[in-house]
Amino acid sequence: MNGTSVKGPASYFPSIxxxxxxxxxxxxxxxxxxxxxxxMELVAWLKSEYGLGHGHANALVAHNLAARGK
Structure with a gap:
């Protein structure tokens, strides 16, 4: 490991x-x-409105809420 690999929700961003x-x-x-x-409301909304897969929607929401301190 070189210490520069992205971990957590952001690791999904390039594929999203x-x-x-x-x-x-x-x-x-x-x-x-x-x-x-x-x-989970936001995850369901991204899935239904934009066709995102569960993992991708979950990663985006988790990152967004963490950045907002929620």
Missing amino acids: EKKYGRPVAEWQQLITDSPLTRH
């Missing part, structure tokens, strides 16, 4: 951007702007 064609910053803004606030 490649698969869904949007930068992570755009996904994060969508989550921040959503009236939803609970983790």
Whole structure:
């Protein structure tokens, strides 16, 4: 290990951007702007509205809520 590998939710970001064609910053803004606030509500919303897989939606939401201190 070289100490530079990305761990946690952010490790999913390159594959999210490649698969869904949007930068992570755009996904994060969508989550921040959503009236939803609970983790699983946001995950379900990303899955139903944007077709994200569960793991990808979960990673985006977890990272967003952690960054907001929630």
